[in-house]
Amino acid sequence: MQPFICATCGAQFAATAAPPPVCPLCADDRQYIGHEGQRWTTLDELRRDHRNHIAAIALGLSGIATAPAVAIGQQAHLIETAAGNVLWNCISLIDDETAAAVERGGGLAAIAISHPHFFTSMVEWSRVFGGAPIFVHGDDRAWVMRPDAAIQFWTGETVDPLPGSGLTLIRCGGHFPGSCVLHWPEGAGGDGALLTGDTIQVVSDRCWVSFMYSYPNLIPLGPNAIRGIVDAVAPYDFERLYGAWSGHVVASDAKAAVRRSAERYLEKIGR
Template sequence: MLQSDTYRNNFIPLGDSGGEELMTSICTEPKFSIGQRCILVQTPQGNVLWDCITYLDPSTIEFIKSKGGLKAICISHPHYYTTHLEWALVFDCPVYIAEEDSEWLSRADSEKRRKFVDDESEEIVEGVSAIKTGGHFSGSLVLHCSLGGRKKLLIADSFVTTPSALYHIDRLPGTTSFAFMWAVPNMIPLPPAELVKMWHAIRPFEFESTHGAFVGQEVRDKNVKGRVLESMKIQTRAMGWHDHALLEQSWP
């Protein structure tokens, strides 16, 4: 586990209404590794930590416990496995991970904290469900929740939030809100066959906002689900496909 007086974790509310007052970004400064955040999701049935960061210090433990502790941790994909066993031990809770990605685990789970998501979706606590999209990794997950009467999708980088997603008013046709990547740093996109599987995974779920892997990646739009599909189609056409099942999909 990272231990240093150099680092500290920041706690940043995602918003002050619409359920976002129940969501808090936790991220380490100065930036450590790729600088992803985890998100504390508060619900009456118990709190869920979405994804994980390396640094866990007394201030972070005190903050989370002041909000009611953790009922569960759910991790989107192996890039964010990091110190999840230490977090699970401190908060005495299980960690949900996709069964397909278990090959990437490198440490023994002596306390049996890990729970593997086998099905296409699994309810973590009431009103909060992990959805298996695959793509970025075979078992990549997103998290669907209803907070304050608003439905939200926490996407990590299973769906990569693009700059144009955050500045979408009057944007030019053909610009995307999301990218769908096998390797983000090397910019290797996923093929349409994977995109259509990802679309079918999330299609049954409604949501009005997405929340990405890094602080500030909030996309708020009642049509954000349509923007996910639009982005998939733009990526498909850009790769030279003009006759594919994905292009026939529609929403609503």
């Protein structure tokens, strides 16, 4: 019995004797089954020929990414706060070297996940760090493939994932009903930062962002969902916005970038 990992999306499943027949996350129309069919891997396999790299992004913020890339290739973000460190989103690989490096930097007090495509090995990460609580919005409960007591399903529109940290999880919806972003008021030198996964996606022209129901299948969001995302983040100040992949950063005037990007999107779809 072992927890298999979907090779396409990186989600780790509850332990079974044989791989599941299909990954429900990839069978959903927001994702896709790999072109070679459903494939599986395990943590043991990943640990043989993959390594995580931790790199400072800004004061108090580091990225953790795997090479060679696994699944969709995102990086996790480690945020340092006065109350402890918080991991924003997750990656499939966790190994002894990564755990030791994070411990040297103060350990891990909580994990916050934006939506199911970044669940990956969140339970494994939690267990390595003493059962650190994992914050997942209750609207996305059905997509958790490896249940665990550490997962805290929260409800409503906002939650504080770590008292005293100043961080706020904000439900935006859109990509998934429970899709969230994380507001970090001390980010960007105290001007505020928003970490968005791809609930709000940084695009190639990094003065702009976009919003989609499905990125790989190019399925857009409707106007009500777009306006809901903009309204959800409107009460928060943020100069900078960090997406899910290395280099996906709106470096300045990020709040205005979200607003004008939404206006452009709505104009282009005629709404």
